[in-house]
Amino acid sequence: MDAKTFDAKSLLDSLFENGILFESGIDGLYGRSGAFEEVIERFERLVTRLGAPDKATRIHFPPGMSRATLEKSGYMKSFPQLAGCVHSFMGGEREHAQLLGMMADGGDWTELQKATDVALTPAACYPLYPTVAARGPVPAQGLLFELSSYCFRHEPSKDPARMQLFRMREFVKIGTAEQVRSFRESWLKRGKAMIESLELPCEVDLANDPFFGRGGKMMANNQRDQGLKFELLIPVTSIEKPTACLSFNYHQDHFGRTWGLTFADGELCHSACVGFGLERVALALFRHHGPDAAAWPAAVRDVLWGV
Numbered sequence: 001m002d003a004k005t006f007d008a009k010s011l012l013d014s015l016f017e018n019g020i021l022f023e024s025g026i027d028g029l030y031g032r033s034g035a036f037e038e039v040i041e042r043f044e045r046l047v048t049r050l051g052a053p054d055k056a057t058r059i060h061f062p063p064g065m066s067r068a069t070l071e072k073s074g075y076m077k078s079f080p081q082l083a084g085c086v087h088s089f090m091g092g093e094r095e096h097a098q099l100l101g102m103m104a105d106g107g108d109w110t111e112l113q114k115a116t117d118v119a120l121t122p123a124a125c126y127p128l129y130p131t132v133a134a135r136g137p138v139p140a141q142g143l144l145f146e147l148s149s150y151c152f153r154h155e156p157s158k159d160p161a162r163m164q165l166f167r168m169r170e171f172v173k174i175g176t177a178e179q180v181r182s183f184r185e186s187w188l189k190r191g192k193a194m195i196e197s198l199e200l201p202c203e204v205d206l207a208n209d210p211f212f213g214r215g216g217k218m219m220a221n222n223q224r225d226q227g228l229k230f231e232l233l234i235p236v237t238s239i240e241k242p243t244a245c246l247s248f249n250y251h252q253d254h255f256g257r258t259w260g261l262t263f264a265d266g267e268l269c270h271s272a273c274v275g276f277g278l279e280r281v282a283l284a285l286f287r288h289h290g291p292d293a294a295a296w297p298a299a300v301r302d303v304l305w306g307v
């Protein structure tokens with residue numbers, strides 16, 4: 001982790017060499033060292049402490065979610081290239097013999113699998129909206145949740161900051177347009193101050209999601225024009241193209257409309273989420289402060305280990 005080299009490949013190699021990440025044979029799937037996990041645990045504590053005065057309800061969803069929920073969310077319309085669906089073998093003895101035969105012949109045995117009702121969770125907040133809607137009207141002061149989930153996105157890459165399975169911690173506010181916008185504003189400030197307290201260089205910028213296809217270009221432009229997404233960027237593998245480590249998203253009433261999230265008087269709810277990319281923050285810390293967390297600047301250690 002030489003301060004001058006900033007490319008993805010050399011960072012990945014040095015993470016392997018220093019025993020911080022472990023190869024699995026698949027780009028974007030890595031084992032994590034105890035030291036790496038401890039940094040994530042400490043960072044999560046910091047996030048939770050910062051959010052504590054808001055008294056969010058904590059929910060931990062598993063890394064798989066209802067496929068029907070993902071479909072209804074519109075994910076396949078916007079990001080079909082990133083989605084993952086769990087498939088399983090559901091045949092009988094005859095199909096099993098066929099499957100083993102195909103495997104022995106080096107054929108594509110996965111043809112004999114069928115889609116299950118489980119999709120891999122692409123962002124921590126997708127399973128939340130129908131869960132909240134099922135509990136009845138949203139109170140006038142809105143609702144606040146703190147979530148954590150492993151997430152899957154099919155975006156194999158040599159960039160260690162672009163994993164296929166990674167963790168996201170999120171705060172999600174469901175309420176009026178004004179409530180969710182002020183929630184987002186407050187986290188834009190708190191998030192930046194928190195990253196600066198870890199002595200990481202960062203900037204906040206307007207952003208868009210990687211919507212699929214030609215129609216996606218328009219959606220991305222629209223998202224930018226309306227200022228719906230901001231990212232906190234930290235140089236991890238490049239100075240020119242810093243990495244999005246925190247995201248601040250305003251969904252307007254998209255999820256309210258989709259899931260029938262309303263107040264008691266029937267008015268539709270708006271929502272916003274702030275997402276912390278846990279592996280990305282840990283990578284940024286190792287990248288800037290070195291492979292040995294015990295040797296990190298005292299002020300940084302105080303912030304992480306003092307809580």
Ligand code: ATP
Nearest residue numbers: 153161162163166168244245246247275276277280
């Ligand atoms: P990018 O622009 O780099 O693709 P994103 O804008 O798609 O990221 P979001 O959809 O906003 O990311 O996800 C929330 C957070 O999850 C991001 O701020 C980031 O920290 C983290 N994240 C997203 N994709 C990945 C990934 N492939 N590997 C690791 N962390 C990720």
Ligand code: ZN
Nearest residue numbers: 123125170273
């Ligand atoms: Zn979200």
Ligand code: MG
Nearest residue numbers: 207208209244
């Ligand atoms: Mg982005």
